[in-house]
Amino acid sequence: MTTTFFSTGTDYATLIARFRPVFARIAEGAREREQQRILPLELIRWLKEAGFAALRVPKEKGGDGVSLPQLFQLLIELAEADSNLPQALRAHVAFVEDRLNAPEGPERDRWFRRFLDGEIVGSGWTEVGEVKLGKLNTRVTADGNAWRLEGEKFYSTGALxxxxxxxxxxxxDGGGTVIALVSTRQPEVERLDDWDGFGQRLTGSGTTRFYQARVEGEHLYDFANRFRYQTAFYQHVLLATLAGIGRAVVRDVTDSVRKRKRVYSHGNAGQVKNDAQVLQVVGNIASQVWATEATVLRAAQSLQVAYETHLSDDEVRLREVNILAEVEAAKAQTIASELVPRAATELFNALGASDTRLSKALDRHWRNARTVASHNPVIYKTRNVGDWLVNGTEPTFIWQIGQGE
Incomplete structure (x- = not known):
């Protein structure tokens, strides 16, 4: 009889005590990295050394066995330190989740050992240019017991x-859509730092090209077998990133108001930190961010239920928990996409014109939040929520982007 190990949680106080010193080091250089476009290669190494790659690996397999609410709480704190990092690691935590949902066996255990060794996974899903909606130009071709991968991806977050x-x-060969796990330790994989978005500049989200790159036979997976709650899961990484940006806004506006010396003649106090209107702005920002974080963590609970139910043979129950996970993720996206960019704008109402200087880089919070909020368009998510509530129409679980008619 096969024993199934679940990742249902660990002592969060002990876990975060291990990571907070790393997060503090990460936060120290965030502004400089933003200003000088310094890729977070060293920071990724710090996280690997702290065991980040194996957070969800079951305790019985050597990992931390964290629950999904705990994972996203950790990602929120990481995003507060530097919002580029949770997004850069988005594909990694999603692939770990996929392996958690895979059948027990030697192949899954090999991946767990790689995660324990600190190996991480990047993304290569989206294509740009002349690709029709629902189609892919990237191909894998059989080569003996292996495969050869040819194509080009953009938005390949974390691949660098x-x-x-x-x-x-x-x-x-017409065998359908697959996921190919390709090693970057080969010259046939080319990774470019050409992401030119106005926010999240250091996520490594540029172009990746594959020139007949080798893919081992055991590393090709039927896309139809991916874990069922994947769309909600991917969105949750972005939600945690938004919540972390919000926490950074609270941190910076609080610190700036406390230290600010210049006041206006028509203000309300001799010191900014005692100005009732400024304090009201800070309180509003903090409340908006608190509501966002609470919403994200509440929605993460439905993801944990979907994970713990994935082995059930009750299709009705599986449908229910996966719909709930998707709908709650969409609701949380509606809240986070509205409140965090607003908080990043309100920040400047508590400060002055001098705080718009590039040297302070406070604008990065709004730019980063707006960039993250542009993923998986929120207008379609809110429509899905309404259509489910009113008409019982299932939300969109899998979607693609490409050229329209």
Missing amino acids: FADWIDVLAERS
Whole structure:
């Protein structure tokens, strides 16, 4: 009889005590990295050394066995230190989740050992240019017992820092859509730092090219077998990132108001820190961010239920928990996408024109929040919520982007 090990949680106080010193080191250089476009290669190494890659690996397999609410709480704190990092590691935590949902066996254990060794996974799903909606130009072709991968991806978040890339591709033999895990330790994989977005500049989200890159036979997976709550899971990483940006806004506005010396003649106090209107702005920002974080963590509970139910043979129950996870993620996105960019704008109402200087880089919070909030368009998520509530229409679990008619 096969024993199934679940990741249902650990002592969070002990866990975060291990990571907070690392997060503090990360936060120290965040502004400088933003200003000088310094990629977080060293920071990724720090996280690897702290065991980040194996957080969700079950305790019985050597990992921390954290629950999903605990994982996203940790990502929120990481995002407060530097919002680029949770997004850069988004594909990694998602692939770990996929392996947690895979059948027990030697292949899964090999991946667990890689995670324990600190190996991480980057993303290679999205294509740009002349690709029709629902189609892929990236192909894998059989080569003996292995496969050869040919194609180009953009928005390949985290690929610059990864040991492996999770690539969405089509089999050239007509066998359908697959996930190919390709090692970056080969010259046939080219990774470029050409992401030119106005926010989240250091996530490694540029172009990745594959020139007949080798993929081992055991590293090709049918996309249809991916874990069922994957869309909600991917969104939750972005939600945690937004909540962390919000916490950084609270941190910076509080510190700036406390230290600010210049006052206006028509203000309300001799010191900014005693100005009732300024304090009201800080209180509003803190309340908006608190509500966002609470919403994200509440929604994460439904993801944990979906994970713990994934082995059930009750299809009705599986449908219910996966719909709930998707709908709650969409609701949380609606809240976070509204409140965090607002908080990053309100920050300047508590300060002055001098705080708009590039040297302070406070604008990065709004730019980063707006960039994250642009993923998985919120207008379609809110429509899904309304359509489910009113008409019982299931939310969109899997979607793609490409050229329209």
